[in-house]
Amino acid sequence: MHKQTICKRCIIDNIVYPDITFDKNGICDICNIFDNWNKTNQKLSDTQKHNALQNQINEIKKVSKKNEYDCILGLSGGVDSSYLALLAKDWGLNPLLVHIDNCWNSEFAVSNIEKVIDYTGFDLYTYVVHWKEIRDLDLAFLYASVVDTDLPNEMPFVAMLYKLAKKFKVKHILTGYNNNSEGWMPPNVTHYKLDTLNIRAIHKKFGKVKLKTYPTIGPFMVFYFEQILGIHYINPLDLINFNKNTAKLILQEKIKWNDYGDKHCENIFTRFYQSYILPTKFNIDKRKFHLSSLICSGQISRDKALSIIKNPVYSNSFLFNEDFEFFLKKLKLSEKDFMHIMNTPIKKHTDYPSYINYYNFFKPIYKPIKNMFRKIRII
Numbered sequence: 001m002h003k004q005t006i007c008k009r010c011i012i013d014n015i016v017y018p019d020i021t022f023d024k025n026g027i028c029d030i031c032n033i034f035d036n037w038n039k040t041n042q043k044l045s046d047t048q049k050h051n052a053l054q055n056q057i058n059e060i061k062k063v064s065k066k067n068e069y070d071c072i073l074g075l076s077g078g079v080d081s082s083y084l085a086l087l088a089k090d091w092g093l094n095p096l097l098v099h100i101d102n103c104w105n106s107e108f109a110v111s112n113i114e115k116v117i118d119y120t121g122f123d124l125y126t127y128v129v130h131w132k133e134i135r136d137l138d139l140a141f142l143y144a145s146v147v148d149t150d151l152p153n154e155m156p157f158v159a160m161l162y163k164l165a166k167k168f169k170v171k172h173i174l175t176g177y178n179n180n181s182e183g184w185m186p187p188n189v190t191h192y193k194l195d196t197l198n199i200r201a202i203h204k205k206f207g208k209v210k211l212k213t214y215p216t217i218g219p220f221m222v223f224y225f226e227q228i229l230g231i232h233y234i235n236p237l238d239l240i241n242f243n244k245n246t247a248k249l250i251l252q253e254k255i256k257w258n259d260y261g262d263k264h265c266e267n268i269f270t271r272f273y274q275s276y277i278l279p280t281k282f283n284i285d286k287r288k289f290h291l292s293s294l295i296c297s298g299q300i301s302r303d304k305a306l307s308i309i310k311n312p313v314y315s316n317s318f319l320f321n322e323d324f325e326f327f328l329k330k331l332k333l334s335e336k337d338f339m340h341i342m343n344t345p346i347k348k349h350t351d352y353p354s355y356i357n358y359y360n361f362f363k364p365i366y367k368p369i370k371n372m373f374r375k376i377r378i379i
C-alpha cells in the first residue's frame with residue numbers, strides 16, 4: 001500500500017481516492033471542484049439567492065395552477081428531504097410527497113416520514129419496489145463485485161420521481177440534494193446513476209429472477225422527460241446556505257425527528273454497505289467525503305472531522321451484529337457465501353457493458369443541446 005498523503009484542507013487521502021491530485025499548496029482536486037462550484041454560487045449575494053429561490057417558487061406555482069399538486073418532493077426520511085418538506089410548507093407549496101420503499105427502510109425512516117406528514121399535512125405516495133426483484137438485483141451486484149453495490153436500490157428512486165411527475169402532470173421535482181453536504185465523489189467510489197445498461201448486464205449475468213416491475217430510467221428517457229416533457233429536478237437547498245446541523249435541530253424541535261447517525265443511514269442496506277462492505281472490501285470510508293464537503297462549506301473544522309474519522313465506522317458492535325444478521329437473513333445469504341463475496345477480487349463497472357463511455361463522450365455537448373431544446377420550447 002502507498003504511503004498515506006492527505007489533503008491539507010479536507011481529509012481526503014490517496015487511500016480512499018487513489019487518483020487524487022494536489023496543487024502546489026497541498027490542496028486536493030476535490031477541494032478545487034468544490035471551490036469552483038462555490039465561486040459560481042457565491043457570485044450570488046444572499047439577496048440574489050433569496051430572489052432566485054422566490055422566482056423558482058413562483059414559477060412552480062404558476063405552471064401548476066390547475067393541478068392538484070404543484071410539484072413532487074422525494075422524501076427518504078433523512079435530514080435533507082425532511083427539512084425540505086418543512087420548507088415547502090413555509091413557502092406555500094403543495095407537493096405530493098413521494099417515498100420509494102426499496103424494502104430496506106430503517107424504523108427511523110418510517111417514523112420520520114410519518115412525523116413529516118403529520119406536521120405538513122401533505123399527501124404521501126409510497127411506491128414499494130417488488131422485493132423478489134430488488135433482492136435478486138442486490139445479490140447480482142454483490143456477486144458482480146463492483147463498487148456501487150447500492151446502484152440498484154437508487155435507480156427506482158430516480159425513475160419513479162420522473163414517472164410520477166408525468167402521471168400527476170407536474171413539471172418540477174424537488175430533492176434534498178445539496179452541494180454543501182453531498183460533495184463530489186470520484187469514479188472509484190460511485191458510478192453513473194442512469195446506467196441501465198450496466199444494471200441489465202450485471203443482472204443478466206448473476207440474476208435469477210425475471211424483472212417485471214423494477215422501475216428503471218436510462219439517459220435517453222431522462223432526455224425525453226427533461227427536454228420534451230419539460231420535467232426538471234431542482235435542488236432548492238443550494239439556494240438557502242443549507243446547514244445540516246441547524247436543519248437537524250429545527251427538525252428535532254418542530255417534529256421530534258429522529259437522528260439516525262451518518263449520511264443516508266436511514267436505509268439499512270445503505271448503512272451496512274457504507275459502514276462495512278465499502279471500508280472492508282473496497283478500502284473506502286465514505287465518511288471522508290461527506291465530512292470533507294462539510295469542511296469545505298465551513299460547517300465543521302478539519303480537526304473535528306479527523307477526530308470523528310478515528311472512530312470505527314460502525315458506532316457500536318451491537319448495531320453491527322444486528323445489521324450483519326439482518327442483511328444476511330433478508331437476502332437469504334449464508335455467512336460462507338457472504339465471505340466468498342467479500343473475498344472476490346474487485347471488478348470495475350466497465351468490466352460489464354456500461355453507458356459510462358457514452359456519457360463521458362456526450363457530457364461536453366449535452367449542455368448546448370439542452371439550451372437549444374429550451375429555446376425551442378420557449379418559441
Ligand SMILES: [Zn+2]
Pocket residue numbers: 007008009010011012027028029030031292
Ligand atoms: Zn481536499
